[in-house]
Amino acid sequence: MLNNTPKSRFAGILLVLGILLIAANLRATFTGIAPVLEQIINHFGLSASQAGFLTTLPLIAFAVVSPMAATLAKKQGLERTLFVALLFILAGVAARVINTSAMLFVGTAIIGVGIAIANVLLPSLIKRDFPAKVALMTSAYVLTMGVVSGGFSTLVFPLSQLNGLGWQLALGSSAIITLASIIVWMSQLSKHTKPASIDQHTDTSKSVWRYLLAWQITLLLGLNSFLNYIIITWLPSILIETGQSATQAGAYHGAFQIATALPGLILIPLLAKLKDQSVLSFILAMLSALSALGLLYMPNFAFVWTLMLGFCSGACFILGLSFISLRTDDSQQAASLSGMSQSVGYLLAAIGPMLAGALHTTTGSWSAPLWLCAIAGVLCALCGLGSGKNTTLAKSAN
Numbered sequence: 001m002l003n004n005t006p007k008s009r010f011a012g013i014l015l016v017l018g019i020l021l022i023a024a025n026l027r028a029t030f031t032g033i034a035p036v037l038e039q040i041i042n043h044f045g046l047s048a049s050q051a052g053f054l055t056t057l058p059l060i061a062f063a064v065v066s067p068m069a070a071t072l073a074k075k076q077g078l079e080r081t082l083f084v085a086l087l088f089i090l091a092g093v094a095a096r097v098i099n100t101s102a103m104l105f106v107g108t109a110i111i112g113v114g115i116a117i118a119n120v121l122l123p124s125l126i127k128r129d130f131p132a133k134v135a136l137m138t139s140a141y142v143l144t145m146g147v148v149s150g151g152f153s154t155l156v157f158p159l160s161q162l163n164g165l166g167w168q169l170a171l172g173s174s175a176i177i178t179l180a181s182i183i184v185w186m187s188q189l190s191k192h193t194k195p196a197s198i199d200q201h202t203d204t205s206k207s208v209w210r211y212l213l214a215w216q217i218t219l220l221l222g223l224n225s226f227l228n229y230i231i232i233t234w235l236p237s238i239l240i241e242t243g244q245s246a247t248q249a250g251a252y253h254g255a256f257q258i259a260t261a262l263p264g265l266i267l268i269p270l271l272a273k274l275k276d277q278s279v280l281s282f283i284l285a286m287l288s289a290l291s292a293l294g295l296l297y298m299p300n301f302a303f304v305w306t307l308m309l310g311f312c313s314g315a316c317f318i319l320g321l322s323f324i325s326l327r328t329d330d331s332q333q334a335a336s337l338s339g340m341s342q343s344v345g346y347l348l349a350a351i352g353p354m355l356a357g358a359l360h361t362t363t364g365s366w367s368a369p370l371w372l373c374a375i376a377g378v379l380c381a382l383c384g385l386g387s388g389k390n391t392t393l394a395k396s397a398n
Contacts, residue, residue: 011187014184014187014188015129015188016137016140017184018181018184018185018187018188019122019125019126019137019140019141020140020141020144021177021180021181021184021185022082022085022086022118022122022141022181022185023122023141023142023144023145023148024144024145024148024177024181025086025089025114025115025118025174025177025178025181026115026118026119026145026149027145027146027148027149027257028148028149028151028152028153028174028177029089029092029093029111029115029174029178030055030058030108030111030112030115031149031152031153031232031257032149032152032153032156032171032174033054033055033108033171034055034153034232034233034235034236034253035153035154035156035157035236035250035253035254036156036157036160036167036170036171037051037054037055038246039160039166039167040054040104040167043167044101044104046101052233052353052354052357053105053354054104054105054108055233055353056229056233056350056353056354057105057108057109057112058108058109058111058112058115059112059229059346059347059349059350059353060112060346060347060350061109061111061112061113061115061116062112062115062116062119062342062343062345062346062349062350063342063343063344063346063347063350064116064343065112065113065116065117066116066119066120066338066339066342066343066346067339067340067343068339069081069116069117069119069120069121069335069338069339070120070121070124070332070335070336070338070339072084072117073121073124073335074332078121078124078125078128079185079188079189080189081117081121082117082118082121082122082125082185082188083182083185083186083188083189084114084117085114085115085117085118085121086114086118086178086181086182086185087114087182088110088111088113088114088117089110089111089114089115089118089178090114090175090178090179090182091107091110091114092106092107092108092109092110092111092112092113092114093107093111093171093172093174093175093178094107094172094175095107095110096108096111096168096171096172097168097169097171097172099168116342116346119338119342120335120338120339120342121335121338122141123138123321123324123325123334123335123338124331124332124334124335124338125331126138126141126325127324127325127328127330127331127334128331134322134325134326135267135271135322135326138264138318138321138322138325139263139264139265139267139271139318139322140264142260142261142263142264142314142317142318142321143261143262143264143265144261145261146257146258146259146260146261146262146264146314147258147261148177149257150254150255150256150257150258150259150260150261151254151258152174152254153250153253153254153257154250154251154253154254154255155254156170156171156250157170157246157247157250158247159173206397207336208328208333208336208337208340208393209340211393211396211397212386212396213327213386213387213389213391213393213396214337214340214341214393216383216386216387217320217323217324217327217337217341217383217387218337218340218341218344218345219344219379219380219383220281220285220316220319220320220323220380220383220384220387221316221317221320221321221341221342221345222341222344222345222346222347222348222349223348223376223377223379223380223383224285224288224313224316224317224320224345224376224380225317225345225346225348225349225352226348226349226351226352226376227288227292227313227352227373227376227377227380228260228313228317228349229349229350229352229353230352230353230356230369230372230373231256231292231309231310231313231373232253232256232257232353233352233353233356233357234353234356234357234360234366234369235249235252235253235256235306236249236250236252236253237249237366238295238366238370239252239302241366242299242302244302252302252303252306255303255306255307255310256306256307256309256310257310258310259306259307259308259309259310259311259314260310260311260313260314260317261314262310262311262314263311263312263314263315263318264314264318266315267315267318267319267322271319271322275390276388276389276390277319277322277323277384277388278384278385278386278387278388278389279388280319280384280388281316281319281381281383281384281385281387281388282381282382282384282385282388283381284312284315284316284319284381284384285312285316285377285378285380285381285383285384286377286378286381287308287312288309288312288313288316288373288377288380289373289374289375289376289377289378289381290374290377291305291308291309291312292305292309292370292371292373292374292377293370293371293374294308295309295370296366296367296370296371316380316384319384319388320341320387323387323388324337324338324341326392327387327391327392327393327396328392328393329392329393329394333393337393352372352376355369355372356369356372356373357369359372
């Protein structure tokens with residue numbers, strides 16, 4: 001495989017900084033909608049179904065676009081394709097500032113396209129340029145993603161109230177991060193523009209869709225995303241129904257997202273010591289299931305359950321992303337598995353909030369949606385037992 005190690009310390013710092021800045025764009029730009037969703041509904045007179053579609057639109061874009069990202073990277077190179085992804089995100093953020101409901105939906109969809117491309121290609125980039133530090137780099141970018149999205153969710157509602165700024169400019173403020181990312185990433189456009197060559201001794205011609213291990217990783221990420229996005233979308237509503245204020249519910253929503261990033265601090269040293277992550281994956285997913293039921297049956301401890309749910313689902317996400325690199329045989333296969341897992345995963349994630357909302361409308365209670373989260377957590381745990389084994393796709397087939 002080609003040696004893509006940066007030639008200088010400064011170049012290496014720029015590459016890591018660029019990766020972390022890209023990660024900072026991958027959640028905040030669409031999860032920040034939830035705390036100001038009521039303002040958006042009132043501003044445009046949206047129906048409940050339209051509001052639900054708005055929150056799941058990026059997830060649908062993820063499912064549709066993810067399989068195309070690896071092919072695009074083969075033609076244009078990872079760095080240039082990631083640069084295009086940032087341009088999509090910036091264009092989408094700008095479109096949402098325009099005061100029409102049509103541009104709100106169009107902008108959100110464009111943001112989804114950009115995030116989908118970057119979501120797929122970052123694990124491949126890490127596999128290629130940091131093969132000995134997969135767990136470290138994956139944890140670092142997930143930590144960045146969670147902290148930025150959690151902080152933005154906490155601040156977006158107060159920011160919308162500041163001097164009559166409004167929800168549009170509050171959401172649009174995320175463009176500052178995107179612009180910074182574009183500026184820093186421009187330094188990569190002349191480097192590594194060809195995807196890494198494939199080891200001729202490794203058989204990666206077989207489609208990743210034909211491996212059982214690939215499906216275990218895919219469903220681990222997909223079921224975890226199913227649970228995670230139900231909570232991201234409906235946690236404020238669940239908490240308000242139990243007596244929390246809108247401001248407090250928004251703060252909890254932000255805390256949940258920050259908690260999803262914290263496992264990176266623990267998993268960095270742990271993954272380096274654990275060659276087999278089956279038991280760890282199983283335990284974390286089961287704790288996610290128990291935390292969802294805790295929100296239902298012990299709401300007085302909602303903050304504890306929120307933090308635990310965020311921590312465990314975030315840990316499963318980090319493990320799943322790490323498995324994309326650890327269980328594949330080269331960077332091209334990693335990009336293909338990333339596209340597969342994120343396509344299926346975000347399709348499940350898109351279904352989750354809509355299904356949970358429909359169950360709440362039908363039953364008038366959050367019991368069924370939270371039980372749905374618990375069941376997803378148990379199934380995720382079972383997939384973790386398989387995907388956590390110390391092997392690769394090629395070896396697993398033998």
